[in-house]
Amino acid sequence: MPETIPMPRRVPGPTVLPPARSESTIVVAETHHFVIDHVELLTRHGERLAAADPETARQHGWNPAIRINAVLAFRLLLADSDTAEIAEQADRYGLRVAQTSTRATDTSDGSTLYEEHVQCDETTT
Numbered sequence: 001m002p003e004t005i006p007m008p009r010r011v012p013g014p015t016v017l018p019p020a021r022s023e024s025t026i027v028v029a030e031t032h033h034f035v036i037d038h039v040e041l042l043t044r045h046g047e048r049l050a051a052a053d054p055e056t057a058r059q060h061g062w063n064p065a066i067r068i069n070a071v072l073a074f075r076l077l078l079a080d081s082d083t084a085e086i087a088e089q090a091d092r093y094g095l096r097v098a099q100t101s102t103r104a105t106d107t108s109d110g111s112t113l114y115e116e117h118v119q120c121d122e123t124t125t
Contacts, residue, residue, distance in 0.1 A: 024108030032087045033099040039070045041094030046073025049080050056080075096120070 036042055046068040050057035054064075060075045062068065068076075077086060077093060087097050097120045104114040 024106050026104055026106055026113065028102065028104045028114075030084070031101040031103075032083050032097055033101075034074075034086070034090065035096045035098045036070050036074075036094060037096050038094030041092075042070050042073045042077075043068050045093050046070075046076045049073075049076040053080075 050062050050068060054062075056079055057076055060079055061072055062076065066072075086093065086095070087100070090097050099117060099119050101117045102114065103112060103116075105111070106113055
């Protein structure tokens with residue numbers, strides 16, 4: 001009589017398999033370099049943002065007793081919109097995009113997979 005190999009017993013519980021390959025994450029960062037061409041436009045927009053959402057404005061350094069400057073107005077703009085949206089409408093805020101940079105990095109080894117720098121129009125309005 002031929003010898004039979006017993007079936008493996010199944011043990012209840014999760015099965016943990018080793019990873020098939022090491023995984024890495026790719027981080028893509030886009031940077032916009034803004035120039036303030038019209039301080040008045042930017043500060044007026046900051047004042048409108050502070051009036052519309054005073055609690056958020058307070059979290060970023062505003063209070064009713066101070067006058068909004070360009071730096072604070074830009075901070076409020078960043079709290080309200082993402083940088084891509086700001087770049088698309090830069091002239092509306094008195095800004096100009098001087099340069100845009102994109103960089104993709106592999107986090108497993110820190111290598112740069114892609115890098116691009118675009119110099120934008122230097123003219124002021």
